[in-house]
Amino acid sequence: MGLMTFLRNRAGYILIGAIGFAIVAFLVGDAINVGKPFWAESQRVVGSVDGEDIDVEQFGAKVEQSLAQFKQQYGGADNPQMHAMAVDNVWQGEIASILLGKEFNRLGLSVSATELWDLIQGSKPSPLIVQYFGNPQTGQVDRAQVINVFKQGAKDPNMKKQLDALEEEIEKQTLQQKYAKLISNSVYVTTLEANDEYQNRNKLANFKYTGLDYTSIPDANVKLTESDYSDYYNENKKRFENPTETRSFEYVAFSVSPTKEDSIAVKAQVEKLAADFRTAANDSLFAAVNSDVKVPYSFVAKGKLDPAVDSVVFNLPAGSFYGPVFSGNSYKLVKVVATRFSPDSVKASHILLDPSKLGGADRALKLIDSLKTLVQNGASFATLATEYSVDGSKDKGGDLGTFTPGTMVPEFDNAVFSGNTGDLKIVTTQFGVHLIRIEKQIGSSKVAKLAYIEKSLLSSNKTKDAAYKKASSFLNEVKENNFAELAQKKGYTVGVADKVTPTQGFAPGLDNPRQLIRDAYAADKGDVLEQVYQMDNAFVIARLTDIRPKGALPLDAVKKEIEPMVLNAAKAKILKEKMDKALSGSNSIDQVAQKLNKTATPVPNIVFANPVIPGAGQENILIGAVFGSQPGKLSKSVAGDRGVYAFVVEGFTNPAPLANTYKQKETMMQGAGQRSLGAAFQALQDKSKIKDNRVKFY
Known part of the structure; x- marks a missing residue:
């Protein structure tokens, strides 16, 4: 949680910063170039741009970084759509990096050492420096902190590697900005064009x-x-x-959604579980063992739970039992273990010690207890934090600012929201040993400690086996030319996925189609794919109906x-x-x-x-x-x-004559300048030989 942690937490974003910038600045629409001969390429090459191979391992690492960013930005777990978006994000970035890099060299664009120094430590900091070192409230960069970080980086090989990556991304962004300026400055609007546009919009x-x-x-x-x-x-x-190769397929999905019998069986299990839960000796252990969804055994505020539960349990006294109630696709069972009133937010400071650097947990606890005694005897908490803490907040005297419940790890959260203003508390978390001072508590709301069980309504093995048996039987009977006819004869619905791209993460009616799409790109038109595909909610049999290659489509x-x-x-x-x-x-x-x-x-x-x-x-x-x-x-x-x-x-x-064409020209040049960036990048792609083998790997 010191300078290394600061950089470690941001390393993924530093490494993909230029990728995102290039896409925003230069890519208009889905300009992906796809080729077919996947099996002829190296097993380690995910694609190539103008003869430069893109190694699958390096590409995969960037995909993971991009995926982590998307998870943080959009929330939720990884899914096929998000994964496809991350793959495409990195691919577009690789194209941009290679093609623009060649353009920069051809045009003689560069960033001097003096220029780079000014962007990092000078009076005109890069947006990346502002992002990572700027004050969130004012946007001002503490130059002394930046200089200090880079000085420490010179002594630490791991930190230096991350700082070198940051410098590289700053240089790339600066080159891209110069290129964008060069392109936009080449655009000119004549007086005749300005008057013509004015007439078109006002006549x-x-x-x-x-x-x-x-x-x-x-x-x-x-x-x-x-x-x-x-x-x-x-x-x-x-x-x-056709800008990219596409394939179309028809399919029959055999649902594995829970049947009426499954619902009855699950409900009976939940009712028995509820009876056992009511009399369980250890509420938290029983909930942890039996719940499909793990909810921390700690105080939670209203608004954090499923509405069907949230609207009831905060009105119940401690010791109450609620459920089973069915909501969404699961049954909920809740024991209200305790209730209290807790601050809505807390302002706190802390000193963090790393036991591994002090010879173990015992020594860390002994030192933190000594620091607590010093503070109680009048020593400056801020001074001790600056001297002893290994967290990035040490430069602010340990100040963590104001935060709401759930912001910190549970042990830390429980300490600050259960104490009183002025309390000093010693807490051990996954980060180390903390001495916490509660500076201020704001507001007060009822919170509850809950033992919470959630049991999902799932299909039984019998239901899944029956669906798989139907799918397998259909696959054994179907031929290339009777897919739709056989499906109709058996009363099955035929779905259609039209013009699916190689890296697409979705298909109509299918929730996890990536393996199916990959196999479709290795098949010939008319082929029935030789596999029963398992989706989250169905087994699927598919037949490839159309192949549309990249380029001009025939009549x-x-x-x-x-x-x-x-x-x-x-x-x-x-x-x-x-x-x-x-x-x-x-x-x-x-x-x-x-x-x-x-x-x-x-x-x-x-x-x-x-x-x-x-x-x-x-x-x-x-x-x-x-x-x-x-x-x-x-x-x-x-x-x-x-x-x-x-x-x-x-x-x-006719409108009144355009007295001054300056503003009209300026508006038109801004629009034309933005369009020209996309056009320039598209022209670079059109002139380049781009091979895309992503469907082999993702």
């Missing part, structure tokens, strides 16, 4: 239109040809660029999904003929509408930058045509997203 159009919806023609009435598909595909080829691969758009394009041809016929010989939009048995709808005050027609939705092509037309002139037919239209512009309202 108003008033027009009147009539339309024929695509829904007016039933799909069954349209016979699509191969030419219809190819025409649409060729006109929209850029839409079919056959997207034919089914573009069918609705192709239908609309075919309908547009039919409706345009009808609209053109109505336009022929007409002098007004009302005449056109009348011929179509429609009405002409007025639309006031539309701006080009927001092409949404009230009641009709977004129609970019129509609004673009409106702003490109002359007032009073009847338009030609326009095929939009929802139908075919004709219109007449009734007039435009």
